[in-house]
Amino acid sequence: MEKISKNILNQVITPREPESYKGNYGKVLIIAGSTQFGGAAIMCSSAAIHSGAGLVTVATTPEKFTAINVKIPEAMTIDYHDKKALLTAIINNQVIAIGPGLGTSNIAKGLVKAVLNNTKTDQTVILDASALTIIAEEKIPLQTTANIILTPHQGEWQRLSNLAITEQIELNNQTNLHELNPDALLVLKKHQSEIYYHDQASKITVGNPGMATGGMGDTLTGIIAGFVGQFGFSLETVQAALFLHSEIGDKLNEKNYVVLPSSIIEKIPKYMAKFSSRDK
Template identity: 80%
Template sequence: MEKIDKSILNQVITPRNPESYKGNYGKILIIAGSTQFGGAALLCSSAAIHSGAGLVTVATTPEKFSTINTKIPEAMTIDYHDKKAVLTAILNNSVIAIGPGLGTSTIAKGLVKAVLSNTKTDQTVILDASALTIIAEDKIPIQTTAHVIMTPHQGEWQRLSHLPIPEQTELNNFNSIQDLNPDAVLILKKHHSEIYYQDLAFQMNAGNAGMATGGMGDTLTGIIAGFIGQFGYSLATIQAALLIHSTIGDKLNEKHYVVLPSTIIEKLPKFMSKYSYQK
């Protein structure tokens, strides 16, 4: 399994064109949050914005609007109970991330089905957390012409692939991806996270135990969405998003026993600026 080299950050994160505007950096739809897990939507959308996404819309439960609008005024909000508004947003955004804190309610299941049924070839769908649980429990086919990225931790991957954690070997993971969606990218979150795509496998040598805290995966999903929105869909972009998340975490862990997702988010613009000019 090939190691992800830090040089990928310099390759992907480039200086911005002085004559660009927000429309050049991606339109991101994040379908996330619920009454119990509103923080997931907040972290995911904040990470997308801080990693450079041009426009971010959060589809969530209305009771969380005021918190999102106060904490991250750069984000727009829509009610995910409004089927017409959600469908319009699905069709009009380049990257759709669904699942953080969403839960497994009837509404949540309908949202997952709506995303998989209405996305197309020039879009990217990031399936995370609750979305993966819903797909596993309801046996929903991952059938879309959009680019698909799955971001499970090992427990979620076990539910989706039916592979017990000890059996989540490189070969078994490849075989499971073939069954689910042969064109999908799998990011398997673990001690040293792994990326699988077709016949390629990569592993990170970054990340630390200080990052083992709630909301870390939601933050990663937001960074991936923000990176793809502005740098385009590619394996290199996905690798860079994963690596900067853990690289910042490792730097913070040098002085912090616990690394908070919100602190990683806060540091994103500074680290991206560093790597954009460090050639």
């Protein structure tokens, strides 16, 4: 299995053109949060914004609007119960990330189906957390023509693939991913997380136990969304997002026993500037 090196950051993170506007850097829709898990929507959308996404819209339950607007004034909000507004947002955004803190209610199930039924070839759909559980439990086929990125931890991947954690080896993971959707990209979150895409398998060797904290996966999903919005969908783009997330985590872990997702988010722009130098 190929090891993803720090060079991937220099390869993907490019300097911004002097004449730029927000529309150049991706329109991202994040469908996340619920009464119990509003923080997931905040972390995911904050990570997307700090990663450089040009426009971020958060579709969530209205009772969380104030918290989002105060914590992340850069993000727009819509009510995910409003089917017309939601459909318009799904159609008009390049990247849709769904699942963090969403829960598995009938409303959440309807949201997952709405995304998969209304996205097209030029869009990317990132399926995370609750969305993965819903797809596994409801046996929803991944038939959209959009680019699909799955971001399960090993337990979620077990539900999706029917592979016990002990059976989650390279060949089995590739085979089962191909059965779900032969063009999907899988980010398998674990110690030294792995990425599978077509016939390629790669992994990171960064990351630390201090990152074993609630919200870490939501943050990664936001970084992936922000990167795909700016740099386009590709294996390399997702590799860079995954590596940056854990690279920052390792730097923080040098002086911190526990690495908080919010601390990683705060450092993203600084690290992206470091690797985007025109002199690299």
